[in-house]
Every structure is written in C-alpha cells, then in structure tokens.
Amino acid sequence: DAKTTQPNSMESNEEEPVHLPCNHSTISGTDYIHWYRQLPSQGPEYVIHGLTSNVNNRMASLAIAEDRKSSTLILHRATLRDAAVYYCILHRHNTDKLIFGTGTRLQVFP
Amino acid sequence: GAVVSQHPSRVICKSGTSVKIECRSLDFQATTMFWYRQFPKQSLMLMATSNEGSKATYEQGVEKDKFLINHASLTLSTLTVTSAHPEDSSFYICSARDILDTNYGYTFGSGTRLTVV
Numbered sequence: 001d002a003k004t005t006q007p008n009s010m011e012s013n014e015e016e017p018v019h020l021p022c023n024h025s026t027i028s029g030t031d032y033i034h035w036y037r038q039l040p041s042q043g044p045e046y047v048i049h050g051l052t053s054n055v056n057n058r059m060a061s062l063a064i065a066e067d068r069k070s071s072t073l074i075l076h077r078a079t080l081r082d083a084a085v086y087y088c089i090l091h092r093h094n095t096d097k098l099i100f101g102t103g104t105r106l107q108v109f110p
Numbered sequence: 111g112a113v114v115s116q117h118p119s120r121v122i123c124k125s126g127t128s129v130k131i132e133c134r135s136l137d138f139q140a141t142t143m144f145w146y147r148q149f150p151k152q153s154l155m156l157m158a159t160s161n162e163g164s165k166a167t168y169e170q171g172v173e174k175d176k177f178l179i180n181h182a183s184l185t186l187s188t189l190t191v192t193s194a195h196p197e198d199s200s201f202y203i204c205s206a207r208d209i210l211d212t213n214y215g216y217t218f219g220s221g222t223r224l225t226v227v
Contacts, residue, residue: 034215034216036215036216036218038154041201041221041223042220042221043114043116043203043204043205043218043219043220043221044154044203044205044218045218046111046214046215046216046217046218047215048215049215087153096142096144096159096207097144097156097159098144098156098205098216099156100146100153100154100155100156101153102153103153
C-alpha cells in the first residue's frame with residue numbers, strides 16, 4: 001500500500017482556516033485520496049475524497065497537487081468541534097481495504 | 111449518509127471468557143465489512159476483512175482462531191474475541207462502504223471499548 005506522510009500535530013485558532021498537508025509521493029494512478037477524522041473515543045468519520053480534481057463538500061475542501069504527490073485538506077473556518085486526528089489515506093481502486101497511517105492531531109483554540 | 115451501528119459500545123469481561131461484538135449496516139447492504147483495533151494513542155490497525163457468505167481474510171499477525179468473524183447477512187458482521195486476556199483490551203471498530211454510493215467514503219461504527227479484567 002502506498003504510504004502517506006502527515007505532520008504529527010497542528011494548531012489553529014477558532015474561526016481561522018486550517019490547511020492540513022499530506023505527502024504521498026508513491027501514489028499510483030488508481031489511488032484515490034481519502035480523508036477521515038477521528039474524535040476522541042469515537043470511530044473515524046469520512047471527510048472527503050478525490051482522485052485528480054479538487055473537491056468541495058459541506059465539511060471541507062480537498063486540494064490535490066497537479067502531480068498528485070501531495071494534497072491538502074482545507075477546513076475553511078475551524079471550530080472547537082473540528083479538534084480531532086485527521087487521517088490522509090490512499091485507497092487503491094481495485095481493493096477494499098483502508099490502511100490508516102498515524103494522522104495529524106489538530107488542536108483548535110478558542 | 112450511510113450508517114453503521116456497532117454494539118455494544120462498552121464491555122467488561124473476565125479473563126478467559128468470550129465477547130461478541132456486532133456491526134450492522136443500517137441503510138445499505140455491505141458484502142464486505144472491516145474490523146480494526148486501536149490501542150490508546152495509536153492509529154487504527156486493520157485486523158480482518160469480513161466477507162458475506164465466505165471466510166474472513168485476516169491481516170498478517172492476527173490470529174483467526176482468537177478473533178472469529180462471521181458475516182452471515184448483507185447487513186451484519188460479528189467479531190468474537192475468544193478466551194479474552196487483558197492484552198486484548200482495546201477499542202474495536204468496524205466499517206463498511208455502500209458500494210452503490212461511490213460519492214461517499216467508508217462509514218465507521220462508533221467503536222466498542224473492550225476491557226478484560
């Protein structure tokens with residue numbers, strides 16, 4: 001499985017935008033980029049996913065580099081409820097498994 | 111979006127006993143479900159892939175005789191931790207994906223915190 005690299009932790013203030021980076025230099029053409037987040041003592045929650053083009057949904061935006069070797073999850077206005085561990089995962093199209101890396105712990109300050 | 115229900119959310123059992131955890135897809139059918147284990151302050155580790163109507167596929171290092179998986183219907187998978195020991199205490203999480211909704215990712219249950227005493 002292609003690996004991703006994320007910073008261990010990041011901090012933000014409430015109502016500010018947050019850009020969570022992810023490097024995936026060994027990504028293959030059929031790998032989708034998935035983002036999930038996990039709040040304490042809960043199962044992960046789907047955030048967004050994409051293949052080549054940037055994606056937007058009600059939770060976040062996903063910006064994918066032109067060479068697809070990196071991506072950025074964008075939370076437009078962080079809230080205290082966005083404090084969580086964010087996982088960037090490469091999902092190969094012809095497999096079902098999601099393999100989690102270590103993720104980025106996001107702290108949001110009031 | 112899709113909902114996965116996991117039960118129980120919390121269980122305490124005595125060493126040597128078995129514990130069954132249920133994972134249900136509430137509003138979609140899932141031919142495949144996944145079981146993860148998570149220790150404190152660590153990431154999720156995939157244990158096995160549960161396949162409806164056939165044997166589960168276990169990840170390397172996971173004992174299939176200890177972690178029994180049954181996927182008898184398109185909406186239910188169960189994980190039984192047999193002869194549990196304190197080192198099996200962990201947070202167990204299941205997930206599934208609605209294959210008919212490719213605009214969405216995987217849905218996870220809320221997890222089961224197992225404590226073996």
